Amino acid sequence: MNSVKLFSPATVANLSCGFDVLGCCLDNVGDEMIISLVAEKGVRITKIDGADLPMETHKNVAGVAVEALLDQLGDETTGVEVEIYKKIKAGSGIGSSAASSAGAVWGVNHLLGYPFSNKQLVAFAMEGEKLASGNAHADNVAPALLGGFTLVRSYTPLDILKLHTPDDLMMTVIHPQIEVKTSDSRSVIKPNITLKKAIHQWGNLGGFISGLYTEDYDLIGRSLEDVIVEPLRSILIPEFQRVKNAALAHGALGCGISGSGPSIFTLSKGEATARNVADAIREVYQTTGLDFDIHISKINSEGVRIIRS
Numbered sequence: 565m566n567s568v569k570l571f572s573p574a575t576v577a578n579l580s581c582g583f584d585v586l587g588c589c590l591d592n593v594g595d596e597m598i599i600s601l602v603a604e605k606g607v608r609i610t611k612i613d614g615a616d617l618p619m620e621t622h623k624n625v626a627g628v629a630v631e632a633l634l635d636q637l638g639d640e641t642t643g644v645e646v647e648i649y650k651k652i653k654a655g656s657g658i659g660s661s662a663a664s665s666a667g668a669v670w671g672v673n674h675l676l677g678y679p680f681s682n683k684q685l686v687a688f689a690m691e692g693e694k695l696a697s698g699n700a701h702a703d704n705v706a707p708a709l710l711g712g713f714t715l716v717r718s719y720t721p722l723d724i725l726k727l728h729t730p731d732d733l734m735m736t737v738i739h740p741q742i743e744v745k746t747s748d749s750r751s752v753i754k755p756n757i758t759l760k761k762a763i764h765q766w767g768n769l770g771g772f773i774s775g776l777y778t779e780d781y782d783l784i785g786r787s788l789e790d791v792i793v794e795p796l797r798s799i800l801i802p803e804f805q806r807v808k809n810a811a812l813a814h815g816a817l818g819c820g821i822s823g824s825g826p827s828i829f830t831l832s833k834g835e836a837t838a839r840n841v842a843d844a845i846r847e848v849y850q851t852t853g854l855d856f857d858i859h860i861s862k863i864n865s866e867g868v869r870i871i872r873s
């Protein structure tokens with residue numbers, strides 16, 4: 565048996581100014597998976613630890629993603645078994661389904677001798693996102709597979725870019741222990757926006773990407789603004805505005821909803837500030853009576869990585 569054990573990272577999508585197109589990869593939060601090639605053909609989910617998720621291949625995001633990869637290869641003989649050790653809670657807004665689908669296709673591609681590039685794997689992993697949320701967005705699976713910050717320049721045809729990551733950028737994420745389904749969170753968004761809002765948002769998206777490349781932390785901070793989705797979604801997240809105010813008051817460059825929520829992300833320059841921000845937002849959340857986790861992480865420039873081969 566040919567097998568690999570992987571770390572598949574959590575990710576923060578949207579990053580305020582890039583709804584459905586921007587994302588980045590965390591370093592110390594993620595799932596573990598064991599992917600094996602076996603003699604019996606077909607794709608099977610053989611173990612799920614840490615979450616109550618479907619074991620049937622066609623209902624499991626990792627299962628459908630691997631099937632999409634094998635279909636593209638025209639491979640009807642390979643057998644794949646997937647074990648998933650979930651550490652990222654479903655509905656947390658830090659790319660739980662993306663970690664499973666990205667890790668599964670990365671592992672199979674590795675064991676098959678890399679028939680596809682990591683960029684090509686994005687399309688297969690998106691099939692998992694489609695199953696999970698009804699929408700095949702790539703802004704979590706792309707950073708999970710490529711690492712760092714990624715931009716979906718186009719969905720049709722798919723064109724994914726890996727962006728530069730400034731060394732001192734740190735992420736602080738608070739995850740309130742309530743579940744917000746991506747499908748519900750997408751249903752509160754309006755399908756049309758005004759030209760005025762579009763101008764505001766694409767100015768920020770350009771500014772953010774320029775800030776990454778020039779390592780201009782102030783520019784990154786003032787570009788972290790969302791005039792389209794955050795006003796509609798933030799009502800689903802208890803104390804969103806108080807958390808944001810506290811983070812900015814303690815030196816965060818910016819703060820917004822992580823993916824479809826309920827997690828809230830903040831970016832800071834340097835670990836000391838990221839820790840101060842964590843303390844400040846912890847203090848806010850302690851008043852809510854809700855359980856929550858806080859993660860402090862540098863940006864993972866590698867994406868999925870091997871723990872043991």
Ligand code: HSE
Binds near residue numbers: 583584659701822824
């Ligand atoms: N861009 C997606 C959304 C990410 O915000 O709905 C979901 O994690």
